[in-house]
Amino acid sequence: MTKAGTTFEMGLREYARMPVLLVLLLFLPAYFVLVFTAVMPDQSVLIEVPVQGRMRVAMTSMTAVLMTPMASALISGVAGLFLMQSAKAVDGRLTIAGVSPSAILVARSSVLAVVAVTAGIVSLVVLSLTYVPERAGWFLAATVLTGLQYGAVGVVVGLVVNRLAGVYVLMFGPLLDIFIAQSPLATETPAIAPYLPSHYPLQLAFDAAFTVRIDLTNGWLGAGYLLGLWLIATYTLYRQLHI
Amino acid sequence: MSESRDQSDRQSSDREVVLHGSDLHKAYDSLLPFSRSVSVLNGADIEIQAGEILGIVGANGSGKSTLMKLLVGAIEPDEGAVSKAGRVGWCPQEDLLYDRLTVRETFRLFGAGYGMDQDAIAAACDRLASRLDFEEFLDYRVDQLSGGNRQKVNLSIALMHEPDVLFLDEPYTGFDWETYLAFWDLTEDLKARGTAVMIISHLINERERFDRILEIADGTLTDVTDTGSTQAGGAGIR
Amino acid sequence: MNGSGELSDQLSIGLSATIREFLRQPINLAFLFILPPVVITSYGSILSTLPETSMATSPGAMGATAGTLFVAAFLPAVIGLFQVISARRADDRLSLAGFPRNVLFVTRLLAVFVSSLLTATISIVVLTTRTDVHAVLTGGCILVFVGVLYGLIGMLIGAVLPRELEGSLVLIFLVDMDEALASGIMETDSSLTKLFPLHYPHNLFQAAVEGNALATGDLIAAVLYGVLLLTSVLIVYTQLTERGGVLA
Numbered sequence: 142m143t144k145a146g147t148t149f150e151m152g153l154r155e156y157a158r159m160p161v162l163l164v165l166l167l168f169l170p171a172y173f174v175l176v177f178t179a180v181m182p183d184q185s186v187l188i189e190v191p192v193q194g195r196m197r198v199a200m201t202s203m204t205a206v207l208m209t210p211m212a213s214a215l216i217s218g219v220a221g222l223f224l225m226q227s228a229k230a231v232d233g234r235l236t237i238a239g240v241s242p243s244a245i246l247v248a249r250s251s252v253l254a255v256v257a258v259t260a261g262i263v264s265l266v267v268l269s270l271t272y273v274p275e276r277a278g279w280f281l282a283a284t285v286l287t288g289l290q291y292g293a294v295g296v297v298v299g300l301v302v303n304r305l306a307g308v309y310v311l312m313f314g315p316l317l318d319i320f321i322a323q324s325p326l327a328t329e330t331p332a333i334a335p336y337l338p339s340h341y342p343l344q345l346a347f348d349a350a351f352t353v354r355i356d357l358t359n360g361w362l363g364a365g366y367l368l369g370l371w372l373i374a375t376y377t378l379y380r381q382l383h384i
Numbered sequence: 385m386s387e388s389r390d391q392s393d394r395q396s397s398d399r400e401v402v403l404h405g406s407d408l409h410k411a412y413d414s415l416l417p418f419s420r421s422v423s424v425l426n427g428a429d430i431e432i433q434a435g436e437i438l439g440i441v442g443a444n445g446s447g448k449s450t451l452m453k454l455l456v457g458a459i460e461p462d463e464g465a466v467s468k469a470g471r472v473g474w475c476p477q478e479d480l481l482y483d484r485l486t487v488r489e490t491f492r493l494f495g496a497g498y499g500m501d502q503d504a505i506a507a508a509c510d511r512l513a514s515r516l517d518f519e520e521f522l523d524y525r526v527d528q529l530s531g532g533n534r535q536k537v538n539l540s541i542a543l544m545h546e547p548d549v550l551f552l553d554e555p556y557t558g559f560d561w562e563t564y565l566a567f568w569d570l571t572e573d574l575k576a577r578g579t580a581v582m583i584i585s586h587l588i589n590e591r592e593r594f595d596r597i598l599e600i601a602d603g604t605l606t607d608v609t610d611t612g613s614t615q616a617g618g619a620g621i622r
Numbered sequence: 623m624n625g626s627g628e629l630s631d632q633l634s635i636g637l638s639a640t641i642r643e644f645l646r647q648p649i650n651l652a653f654l655f656i657l658p659p660v661v662i663t664s665y666g667s668i669l670s671t672l673p674e675t676s677m678a679t680s681p682g683a684m685g686a687t688a689g690t691l692f693v694a695a696f697l698p699a700v701i702g703l704f705q706v707i708s709a710r711r712a713d714d715r716l717s718l719a720g721f722p723r724n725v726l727f728v729t730r731l732l733a734v735f736v737s738s739l740l741t742a743t744i745s746i747v748v749l750t751t752r753t754d755v756h757a758v759l760t761g762g763c764i765l766v767f768v769g770v771l772y773g774l775i776g777m778l779i780g781a782v783l784p785r786e787l788e789g790s791l792v793l794i795f796l797v798d799m800d801e802a803l804a805s806g807i808m809e810t811d812s813s814l815t816k817l818f819p820l821h822y823p824h825n826l827f828q829a830a831v832e833g834n835a836l837a838t839g840d841l842i843a844a845v846l847y848g849v850l851l852l853t854s855v856l857i858v859y860t861q862l863t864e865r866g867g868v869l870a
Contacts, residue, residue, distance in 0.1 A: 147496035155484040161788045169795045180812035223787040234480040238497030305704050306649045308790045316798045327671040
C-alpha cells in the first residue's frame, strides 16, 4: 500500500475508535433535520429555485432541504478543524519519517471525505422521511460537496488558528453562508452569496430537490471552488510543517 | 582511560561525517509588538561522525531540543545549513504518537513512511518489542499505555528502520532500571554497527559511554568532553 | 472571617488567572472584538434581501437584531466549553491544592460573565449603528443574560463530553439550531421552540430594541430557565468533573 494509503487507513481507524463521535455523526444530522421539520408550519412558501425560477413548495420541505447540506457542512467543518489540529504535531514527525505533506493531506482529506459522505447519507435518509428529492443522487452529491467544502475550510482554519477561534468560525460561517446568504426565501441574491463556499452546491441542491432539471455548471463551479480551498489547505500545511 | 581516549580520538578523526550543521541560527519571533523574541541558536556548528555517541547538555531553555529539531529537519533554520548522509531517526522529548492507534499499527504507519515492506516492519516490531520488553502491549492502543511504555514505543519508532544517524531527546524518561540498561546495550550495538547517536540528556553521569559531549550555551556549542559541563559538577550530573 | 476572606481570595486569583490565560492568546481577543461587528453587519446586510412581511421590523433590522443575539450567545458558549475541557487537568490539580469544586465552578462562571459583559457591550454598540435601539441598557442586560445562559450550556457540555471535538460538535449544532429558530427568519408554530434557550430572550430583546414593554411571561420564563440551568450545571459540573465526564 502507498504511504498515503497507509496514512488514510490509520486515520480512518483513529476515527472509528471514537464511539461518541460515531454516535454524534448519526444523531446530530438526524436531530437537525427532524427538529426543523417538526417546528415548521404546515403551509407553502414561495422560493427561488435556480433552474426553475419562483415556485411554491411546502415550508417543511424547503426547510428540510436547506438544513440537510447545512448539517453536512457543520459535521465536516468541525471534523476538518480537529482532524488537522489534533494531528499537527505528530504529522510533523510522520513527514520526517518520509511521508510527504501532500500524502498526509491526501490521506486526511480522504478521511474527511468519508465523514462528509456519511453525514450526507444520514442527512438524506432523514430528509427522505419528510420529503424525497426529485433527483436524490444529485442532491446527495450537492450535500456531500457542501460538506467537503466546509471540511476544507475546517482544515485551513485548524492549521492557522487555535481551536477556540476555529469553533467560532465554524459556528458562525455555515449558518451565515447556508441559512442566511443562500436562503431561497430571498427575493434577490445578496452580493456576497456567490463568493461563499456553499453557493454553487446549494444551487445544485435546490434544483435537484424540487425539479427534474439540474444545471451541472453549478456542480463544476462548486468542484472548482473546492479545488481552490484544497490548494489553500495544501499550501498552509506545507508552511506549517516547515516552520 | 587516557590511552583509550587518545585511541578513540584517532579513530574518530577517521570516521565518516554523517551530519554537518554549520552556522545555525534560530530565533522564535512573535508577530505581535511588545512580545518577546527569543534567540536560541547563534551560529552553532556541529559535526556528527559515524559510530559515535554524542551527548548534548545545556541549561533549560538553552536550545538543545531546537538544535535537534533543526538537525532532524522538523524546523528550518533562520540561517545556516544542515547536510545529512544517510537515514535519520528521531525520538522527540514528548512522545509524538497517534493516541488511538495500537502499537502494532503505529509501527505499520511509520514503517510505511520509512519505505519498509510489511515483513521488515513486522520483524522490526518484534525485535524492538522483545529488546525493550513491551511485547505484551503490541495490541494495546497508545493512549492505554503507561508513560514508560509510551516512551519505549516512542524510541522504537525512531530505531525501527536502522537509521544511520539517531537523534534522541531525553530518551530514558520513564524507563525502569532494566529498560535503561537495555537501552544502553542497544546503543552499543548501534555504535558497533556504525550508527551515530546524538543524545540530549540531563543525566550525563556515565560519561565514559559518550565519545564526545557538547554543551549549548549562548546559542553556540562547545566541546566539554574533557573539561566537563559548566552546568554540572565534575561528575557531569546536574 | 478567614473562611470568607480565603474564599474571595480564591475567587479573585482563579478569575484573574483565567482571564490572563485567555488574553495571552491574542487571536482569542481579536475574535472577541472582530466577530460582533462582522456578524451583526453581515446579518443585517444579507437579511435585507428577504421579502418585507407584515412584521413591524424591516428584515435588515430584524437580521441585525438576530445577529446581535447570536454573537452575544455563541462567544461565551465557546469560552464556557473550552474553559471546562481545556482546564480539566489543571482544575483537578487545583482541587487537590485546596480549591473546592464549587469555587472552581464559580471562577469559571465569573469568567463567562466577564466575557458576556464584554461581548454584550460591543454587540449593543454595533447594533445601535445599524438600527434604532430604544432601550439600550435593557437590551444590553438581556444580551449579558444570554451570554451567561449559553456560557452555562458550554460548561455543561464540557463537563458531560470533555473532549473538544465531540463537545464542539454538540455545541455548534445546538447554537445554530437555536439561532435559526429564534431569529424570526422562518415562522414557526411549534411549542417545541420554547424549549430552546434563545426563545424567550429573543422576544425580550426584540421588545427592548423596538421600545415595547417586556412581556412578563417571557421575563419569568427566561429567568426560570436560567435558574434551572444554573442549578443543573452546578450539580453536573461538580459531580462529573471529579470523575472526568461521561466519557471517563
